[in-house]
Amino acid sequence: MSKNQLLEPTPELSKALHANVVSDQSASSLVNRLRGKNKDLQTKSVDTYQQFWKNSENNNEKSRTNMYKTLTNTYYNLATDFYEYGWGESFHFARKSIGETLRESIRRHEHILFSSARIAPGMKVLDVGCGVGGPARECIRFTGAHVTGLNNNDYQIQRANIYAAKHKQENYSTFVKGDFMDMPFEDNSFDAVYAIEATCHAPVLKGVYSQMYRVLKPGGYFAIYEWCLTDKYDDNNELHRKLALDIEHGDGIAKLFSTQVALQAAKDAGFEIEVATDLAHETTIGNEIPWYADLDVGMINFNGLQGFARSQVGRIFTTNAVKLLEKVGIAPAGTYQVQEVLATAADSLVGGAKKEIFTPMYLIVGRKPMN
Numbered sequence: 619m620s621k622n623q624l625l626e627p628t629p630e631l632s633k634a635l636h637a638n639v640v641s642d643q644s645a646s647s648l649v650n651r652l653r654g655k656n657k658d659l660q661t662k663s664v665d666t667y668q669q670f671w672k673n674s675e676n677n678n679e680k681s682r683t684n685m686y687k688t689l690t691n692t693y694y695n696l697a698t699d700f701y702e703y704g705w706g707e708s709f710h711f712a713r714k715s716i717g718e719t720l721r722e723s724i725r726r727h728e729h730i731l732f733s734s735a736r737i738a739p740g741m742k743v744l745d746v747g748c749g750v751g752g753p754a755r756e757c758i759r760f761t762g763a764h765v766t767g768l769n770n771n772d773y774q775i776q777r778a779n780i781y782a783a784k785h786k787q788e789n790y791s792t793f794v795k796g797d798f799m800d801m802p803f804e805d806n807s808f809d810a811v812y813a814i815e816a817t818c819h820a821p822v823l824k825g826v827y828s829q830m831y832r833v834l835k836p837g838g839y840f841a842i843y844e845w846c847l848t849d850k851y852d853d854n855n856e857l858h859r860k861l862a863l864d865i866e867h868g869d870g871i872a873k874l875f876s877t878q879v880a881l882q883a884a885k886d887a888g889f890e891i892e893v894a895t896d897l898a899h900e901t902t903i904g905n906e907i908p909w910y911a912d913l914d915v916g917m918i919n920f921n922g923l924q925g926f927a928r929s930q931v932g933r934i935f936t937t938n939a940v941k942l943l944e945k946v947g948i949a950p951a952g953t954y955q956v957q958e959v960l961a962t963a964a965d966s967l968v969g970g971a972k973k974e975i976f977t978p979m980y981l982i983v984g985r986k987p988m989n
């Protein structure tokens with residue numbers, strides 16, 4: 619497949635691909651979701667995604683960054699159902715304390731960011747790269763603000779709207795389709811802006827941070843959790859390079875940047891930096907368990923279906939189950955490759971974390987100057 623044979627993830631494609639999924643709110647199980655997909659479009663979407671990583675003209679960093687929208691959008695067309703099945707509604711990591719569930723730790727991690735951004739009742743807040751809206755819904759509950767979720771993936775926006783209705787939050791949230799490198803909002807229109815593990819999909823960090831700066835009101839706060847390579851990453855080390863590439867492949871990322879690049883990009887965008895720190899190394903009380911622990915469970919995890927799905931044994935089970943579903947024609951051909959891509963994600967994230975060359979929680983808090 620060459621560049622012009624890539625299947626563009628347009629709104630029409632999303633509608634046709636997930637036609638029988640989004641209209642059915644009860645289709646919560648992965649099997650139902652996979653059964654509801656348009657088989658041909660799912661297979662072609664998998665092919666499109668894999669072209670960016672196979673030996674083809676698209677397999678280089680330049681093509682991936684040039685075509686970041688196709689890359690990331692196609693990834694989320696394929697991965698979203700698996701994410702909800704194995705992780706929940708908030709697509710990000712968190713450090714945990716002893717006895718804390720994943721969901722509790724995820725909420726606490728969100729609260730830290732909302733507080734850092736000084737979000738208060740009645741504020742107009744922007745969530746950049748909002749996924750299916752898990753953090754936005756929690757922000758509304760926690761702060762009483764109005765949250766606009768920006769997302770370039772039609773399927774995730776549809777899911778976010780379904781959840782907003784379910785939680786009776788329609789008057790407190792709006793989900794807008796758009797590219798975070800060219801946001802469809804007026805200058806100075808939000809009281810606070812935040813992004814949780816989303817801006818790593820940008821081809822250039824300064825581009826997305828500058829957009830966040832532009833739409834933020836003077837004096838407003840910007841708070842992000844960024845996915846970054848750390849100072850320990852060595853580009854001359856083959857294993858480091860492989861782990862970074864596997865994280866990119868497994869997570870729909872065109873190119874990972876370092877913490878230094880991220881911090882400089884936030885400064886260059888114009889923010890006065892108040893905090894820049896890697897929370898992966900936070901050792902304070904309440905953060906005893908590392909962020910990758912839930913993906914590093916070797917044994918069967920009996921903590922519900924999601925707990926099982928996240929464990930290594932659960933991942934092997936899901937891989938084989940999807941393979942079987944594909945064989946008997948319930949899941950579209952290629953779906954099993956999606957599960958394999960996600961398994962690569964899990965292994966490389968854990969590998970990168972253990973080598974301390976990667977963090978998903980480089981916290982940057984900045985302020986747009988008053989004038």
Ligand SMILES: CC(C)=CCC[C@@H](C)[C@H]1CC[C@H]2C3=C(CC[C@]12C)[C@@]1(C)CC[C@H](O)C[C@@H]1CC3
Pocket residue numbers: 700701703704705708709710711815816818845869870927928932933936957960961963964
């Ligand atoms: C991609 C970005 C920027 C953020 C997403 C972070 C995480 C929420 C995902 C990264 C790897 C994902 C995997 C799963 C859920 C969501 C992630 C942790 C699964 C556990 C979903 C169920 C599958 O069977 C296995 C997946 C492994 C990877």
